[in-house]
Amino acid sequence: MKPLNRCSWAEGNAELRDYHDTEWGVPEFDSRALWEKLVLDGFQAGLSWSTILKKREAFRKAFRGFYPVAVARFTARDVDRLLQDAAIVRSRSKIEAAILSARAYLQIDDFSNWVWDFVDGKPIQTVGPRPVKTELSERISKELKGRGFKFVGPTIVYAWMQAVGLVNDHADDCFRRRPVKKMGHR
Numbered sequence: 001m002k003p004l005n006r007c008s009w010a011e012g013n014a015e016l017r018d019y020h021d022t023e024w025g026v027p028e029f030d031s032r033a034l035w036e037k038l039v040l041d042g043f044q045a046g047l048s049w050s051t052i053l054k055k056r057e058a059f060r061k062a063f064r065g066f067y068p069v070a071v072a073r074f075t076a077r078d079v080d081r082l083l084q085d086a087a088i089v090r091s092r093s094k095i096e097a098a099i100l101s102a103r104a105y106l107q108i109d110d111f112s113n114w115v116w117d118f119v120d121g122k123p124i125q126t127v128g129p130r131p132v133k134t135e136l137s138e139r140i141s142k143e144l145k146g147r148g149f150k151f152v153g154p155t156i157v158y159a160w161m162q163a164v165g166l167v168n169d170h171a172d173d174c175f176r177r178r179p180v181k182k183m184g185h186r
Helices: 013-021 031-044 050-060 070-071 075-084 092-103 112-117 137-146 154-163 177-182
Strands: none
Touching: 013 050, 031 050, 031 092, 031 112, 031 154, 031 177, 070 092, 075 092, 112 137
């Protein structure tokens, strides 16, 4: 049997490979899941995605299932509790950013519609070299920051756009490119 071609970043690590093969780039339309992935991409800043994947279940537990209403109610006590949790990334600025972002998220009526409006409800199909940020990620970053979100710079936003399928950045010869391209739009 011929081996499957994958995006190069997904080779050599079973966890990354599984994430790539099942989740990465699949269009996400659930508002809460979109927000969770945005927060996790913020926690990833300066770290590897593999580190975040290994800690994802611990993050979900620590952040009450990434239920924005619950996270928005976190206090300084919760920040202190999270800073003691070795199962997650213990960064005060990232923890506080997640809380502020939960509060900002709650100010948007339908986060999924708001997000998908940036791409007219349909994933962008990229070709050629994959950038680390784009004019669109810069615009979304600016909009998010203007609404009170933190740790949402244009590079983080672009990684998130890739993860949630706003852009299909699977390599041209990746076995996931076509199936992801056929997946729905809003």
